[in-house]
Amino acid sequence: MEQKERIELIAKNACSEVNVALYDLSLKRASKGLIVLISITKIGGATINECKKISRIVSEVLETEDVIAERYFLEVSTPGLERFLNQKKHYVSAIDEKIQVSFADGENTVTLIGILKEVLPESIRIEFEDAIKEIQLTDVKKAKTYFDYKK
16 A cells, blocks of 8 residues: 555544545655645634644554654644545535636636536536536636635
8 A cells, every 4th residue: 555545544533533535645755855735624713732632543543553664743624615636525625615716718818706516427517607517627727615704
């Protein structure tokens, strides 16, 4: 099993134990060592105490099983109000939420804000003002949930 897959399994097990969901996991190389970033979520939002519990559980398993041989830093947090939509499960969790999406439209890149209405096998359907537009997932350059700070 590859290192990232092993860490993801450990994180998923920890999340199951704490009754939260693993939103995302990424590994980033830095001059100081490997940075392990774990994002957790749950309906109503995950708490700082849940982040701490996940951190303790994951740290203990990583140390006990010596999963990472090099120096590493573990960060556990929530994805925040505006969270990036990188995987299909991220889109599904954002149905009926306002999102900002940048996508290829011919030669141009278009950025729009609308309500995510549906996630299909190869595309997403977004309501913009009074029209629904279907966008192929392969055309999406960047997408994130959108929070209107002016309200």
